Amino acid sequence: MVPLNSPLTRKLSAFVALSDIDLETLARFHRRRRTFLPGHEMIHEGQPNASAFILAEGWALSYKVLPDGERQIVDFQVPGDFLGLRSVLFRTADHSIEAATHIEASEVLTSDIFDAFSHAPRLATAVLWAASRDEAMVVEHLVNIGRRSAEERLAHLLLELGARLMLVGLGDKTGFACPLTQYHLADALGLSAVHVNRVLRHLRDDGLVTFQKGRVVFDDFDRLRKMAGFDTGYLDQDGPLLR
Amino acid sequence: MVPLNSPLTRKLSAFVALSDIDLETLARFHRRRRTFLPGHEMIHEGQPNASAFILAEGWALSYKVLPDGERQIVDFQVPGDFLGLRSVLFRTADHSIEAATHIEASEVLTSDIFDAFSHAPRLATAVLWAASRDEAMVVEHLVNIGRRSAEERLAHLLLELGARLMLVGLGDKTGFACPLTQYHLADALGLSAVHVNRVLRHLRDDGLVTFQKGRVVFDDFDRLRKMAGFDTGYLDQDGPLLR
DNA sequence: CGGTCTGTTGACAGTGATCAAAAAGTGTGG
DNA sequence: CCACACTTTTTGATCACTGTCAACAGACCG
Known part of the structure; x- marks a missing residue:
């Protein structure tokens, strides 16, 4: 119970x-x-x-x-x-x-x-x-919007969502189920929905990641990660700090 | 002591x-x-x-x-x-x-x-x-960068700094002492320093705010506030919540 | 007095927004 | 099962905001 x-x-x-x-x-x-x-x-x-x-x-x-x-x-x-x-x-x-x-x-x-x-x-x-961990994510999101190109932003967001879902067993390096629309992504990234669509197509054509039919598929996890400058540091925690 | x-x-x-x-x-x-x-x-x-x-x-x-x-x-x-x-x-x-x-x-x-x-x-x-209050400021900063134009961003940032300094007695509706360079503003707002300079000149020419010689002067506080969509809600706290 | 940092301005380029419209997908009721 | 409405995705054409590059002026400093 x-x-x-x-x-x-x-x-x-x-x-x-x-x-x-x-x-x-x-x-x-x-x-x-x-x-x-x-x-x-x-x-x-x-x-x-x-x-x-x-x-x-x-x-x-x-x-x-x-x-x-x-x-x-x-x-x-x-x-x-x-x-x-x-x-x-x-x-x-x-x-x-x-x-x-x-x-x-x-x-x-x-x-x-x-x-x-x-x-x-x-x-x-x-x-x-x-x-504080939540704040760290907001901070990373801020950096994402402030200093990265549309392509990097999108890649970074999808990688972060993937990493968070992996922690609770809802995703892996292959991908994850994602109920968001392209409008959601646009509103999160400070972009227009039209541009999100264009960038998604580009990422797909490049064989990096596919966002379709409620599923995100990491076609080339490592290359995507490198392209987005994605570092899980702000999400990791090795073990209890206070005993 | x-x-x-x-x-x-x-x-x-x-x-x-x-x-x-x-x-x-x-x-x-x-x-x-x-x-x-x-x-x-x-x-x-x-x-x-x-x-x-x-x-x-x-x-x-x-x-x-x-x-x-x-x-x-x-x-x-x-x-x-x-x-x-x-x-x-x-x-x-x-x-x-x-x-x-x-x-x-x-x-x-x-x-x-x-x-x-x-x-x-x-x-x-x-x-x-x-x-949490700090996080609220980061969130507002995120909204600022994600959805506002360069002009609004700059106005919003200067207003926020002013509001925070007023709380500790270091500023008023007139303005405040500000040791930042235009590069600092650019790095905070996700803009280039050149563009920050142009926008500052525009705000000054419009009689809204002046950023010069280590001092921010609010030439027309109310109009600036309206233009930036600045709302102090996320900074206010009326009195002790927990007694 | 030269060096460095900051501020200022102009010309040009590019990323991403906007407008418009069609195609594809989803759900609803008949 | 189809018709219809609505949401979501997709694509093209055009435009503007903002970045980049370059040059110079002024302030400050050793």
Whole structure:
């Protein structure tokens, strides 16, 4: 019943050796099971007192919308990810989160989180680490958009998604199932959908990677990786730092 | 002697009502005073077991360098900011930090931080909040680069720096002292220095903002703000969330 | 006084946006 | 099973924002 081996638990344990109390506290995060339909807005920018979620199944995307209607996707969330932590710590959510597919998730209330931290300080440290890891991904995304060409950006994003999915057993060097549309990629990379399409064709023609029919296939993983300047450093963690 | 009213303490107190133990623990972060010269690399990407710093005086910049030598500045740090937290939580620093000016800072060791968290859990929550606030700034920066024109990006960055400096009493609606070069702005915004220069001239000619001789002057704050779509939401915090 | 760093300007090139339209895929109800 | 609507993918033509290259002026420094 208690998912001691949930993806999140596994992830946090990789950083901090969690005590039984920590594990119990963490298990309590999984009490409220929720289901969302594709397109449902789980958290809306500006919403006060939003909850956080632990994603068990499906993909979500966090984004901001500009006054002129343009959208910038900040990050994608895949199973095992903690999402909406910032909207819990702040009074009002500073970004929106939408279900990209059918989603199964556990809802975590603000009170759950603060209670947990006062009873289980190591857990607080672990969550701080997880939040930092998320920030590292946003930073890499920033570098990606700021300084790489459209081709490199696209390659980098697909490689990062692949790497993250491998960690939770949902992908390998061959590729992974991907429910995103080319519009999603465009909104994440600061490009137009038309240009994304052109670049995808080019990458495919070059025998590097194929994005089609809900699946990403790495046709030449090493060459793609080299071309994108992709380095997993910001995702790796060798073993518990705190014992 | 113990700077109970340091900028960092003030910032954290705005989120969590800190106990005496929390405050004492926090004060212990300020034991190791350090000075750095302009251009000094305080943290180097890949460096193992780096320290964190609390900036008392001067400006720093965190950045990543790509294989081809291009640099992307991720964030600027101004007095009162906590910097390098991620490089403490990770085994190796995932980004570099360089002093832009002469810097006065307190060095915080990894052990300080972990000890603090086990003795003062509320402090851990406060630091998590501060880290999330930093992440919110990186996210806004990402949106800035991904979806805004060069002109809007520049205006937005100058407004954000202004807002942050106002919080620590180093600027007002008139403007602020700014030690950055146009190269810094270019590296932060994903633009070329030449283009930054052109856009700055345009903004100046339009009577919006002037960036010259180490000073940013807001010639028409409201119009600039409107043009950039600048909203301070992601920086605001009304009062302690946790009592 | 020469060297270096920063700021400034012009000419030209190229990446990626925009506009337009068609093809292919997906789902729905009759 | 088909017709229809809608979303997603694809391609072409054109345009503009921004990068690159080059040169020079001014400030600062030893």
